[in-house]
Amino acid sequence: MSHDPLWFAQVALAALADIAFAGTLGAVLMLGWLSKEKAFATISPARFGWARARRVGIGGALLLALANLVSLWLQAASMSGVPVMEAGSSVWTVLTQTHAGIGWAIALAGSLLLVLATASGAPFGAGRLTLAALGAIVAAAGKASVGHAADAGAFSVAEIIQTVHLLATGVWGGVVITGALAVLPALGTSLARAFLIRITGRMSTVAVVAVVLVIATGAFNAFRGLGGAAGVLQESVWGQVLIVKAVLVGTALIFGALNRWSALPRLKRTASTVDAHTVTGVMRVEAVLMIGVFVAASVLSHSVPGFAFAG
Template structure:
């Protein structure tokens, strides 16, 4: 692994793409749940939350597309050996004739589908939800094809597991980040308190399922990356990054457990402003940890796997 300006830019845009992808997924889920509350109606007390979810999903999908294009541009610079500003000359060739380039192009296509599905502020119909799900799967599959899972070959089990891992972490991180940063504060009023309680409950259930899938697929990826040897965890930069990511995930899990088993039940009993603030604040800290997890994951994906080093 060579740490230079190109590597740092690749890590930055990959991390930002992961954050944008997760935010788009989380905001779309929140839109679906708020749609069941009919929060899109002009007189709904939860309308502010629905509007924020709509904006977050649309903007996040557009940021994801921009980051994927930037990553493809940087990949062209890395493969051609040309300066970053001159990489456009080889962009088309890399995008169509290399496995990594095709993966970025597929991810970009998934992002476009996500953006189209979340492009308006009206209620999400079944067709648009289906398009969003398809876009998310395509985007995750494209990103899986440019990571370490691609070493096992196209359409391999490793790529399939990584696709599921990206979707699971996207849902988990997305509902936390989009909820804490944008949607839940707009529901933190007395008239919208019932909607807040129901939305947080749905977020907790969805996150629990996503966490289980993320951990299962993450363990598989970690085992594959170490080659079955624990020595690489402390003997390589990749291994130390993996340990840091695991520690951050453990902290996020503890906060999620605190919210699910303590703060949320108390809010459901009292529906008080104090307990609502507690739930949102705990989720904000968890959101910061999830941002750090995505950044660490980007470092891992751009580092030489432990078994190889």
């Protein structure tokens, strides 16, 4: 693994893209739920939450598209061995003649579909949700095709599982990050309390499904990355970062479980301001941990996998 400035830039940009992707997915789900609640209506107590979700959605999608564009430029610089500012002439070659370039193009196409899905201020109906889902799948598939899973070949089981892993992690992290840091605080008034309770309940249900997929696909990726040699966990940077990621995921699960099995049921019973703040506060901690997960995942994707050291 190289620790030059280009490597750090690629890791930072990948983490930013992952967070933007998650935020967009979380916002799309929030917009879908809030649309059913008619939160877009001018007189709705939840309108502020709707507006925040919409801003996060379009902002996240645009940021994801920009990150994919810049990532392609950095990839061209890395593959051609030229300074970043001189990589422009290599972008087209990388884009059209390399597997990585094609993968980034697919990811960019997916992000543009997400931009289209989130651009309108109209209520989020089935058509826009379908477009957003398609964009998310395309974006995740594109990213999976340029990661370690691509070593198994195009359209391989490893790539498919990695695509599911990216989608599931994006949904889990997205509902937590978008909810805790943007939407739920906007539903903090007593008039919007019923909206907050219903939305957090839906968030919890979706997060449970996403977590199951994250654990299953993550276990497969970890086993594949280790190459069957547990010693790689301590002997390689990749293995050490994997441990950090696992600890972050496990800690996030603890806070998520605390909300699902304790704070949220209490909020449903009392509908009190204190309990609403508790749910949001616990979720904020989970959101910070998920941001850490995305950073760790970016380091893993730009590090030599453990199986390369397994002999």
